[in-house]
Amino acid sequence: DAGVTQSPTHLIKTRGQQVTLRCSPKSGHDTVSWYQQALGQGPQFIFQYYEEEERQRGNFPDRFSGHQFPNYSSELNVNALLLGDSALYLCASSLYGQAGELFFGEGSRLTVL
C-alpha cells in the first residue's frame, strides 16, 4: 500500500518563476492538504482540497493555488516566486470528516534563488 507520494523531491527556481508540485494521496484517502515548512519552523497550513474543491485556506496569498483531480491527486502552484517561498512543501492526506491520522508525504524542497 503506497503512502503519500510527492514530486519532485527537490527543485530550484529563480525569483518570478512559477512552480507546480504534485501529490498522490494514500490509497483510500480522498482529502489532500498542503503545508509549507520553512527551515527550523513548524509546518503551516496552506489549503485543503476535497471533492476537487478548495475547502479551507490558511493565511497565504493568491499566488498559491491548487487543484484536485478526480483520482484525488493534487497540485500546488506558486506564481511569481519570492525568495521567502523557499521551503519544504508537504502534502498530507486523510479521509474527509473522519477522525484519524493525517499522513504526510516526504515533501518537495523548493529553493528560490
Add this chain to the structure above:
Amino acid sequence: GENVEQHPSTLSVQEGDSAVIKCTYSDSASNYFPWYKQELGKRPQLIIDIRSNVGEKKDQRIAVTLNKTAKHFSLHITETQPEDSAVYFCAASMRTGANNLFFGTGTRLTVIP
C-alpha cells in the same frame, strides 16, 4: 486563528532520562492535539494524539496530557533512547473535517548516549 506555542525549542537529555515538551493553544474550540516526530530530511510522523474528552493517553514510553481549562498539553517520553533524537511538533485542530492542523515551532530533542 489558532496559535500554538511550544517549549523548549531545544532539549538535551541523557539516555534513560525522561523528556517533557509543553505546548499551549489559544482557541478553546480546538479539540484534537497530535504530536509529530520529524527526523532530519524525513516527513513528520504521528507518534501520539489526544482528543479533548480525554485527559491523558499513554503508548509504551510515550504519554500525552491535556489540560483544557489551562489550554495546554504536554508530551512525556520516558526511558529515552538515542533513536528518540528528532524534532517534535505539537499541533491543534478543531477537526471539523477540514483537518487543518496548527503546528508549534518544534522542539529539537537530543538524547545523549
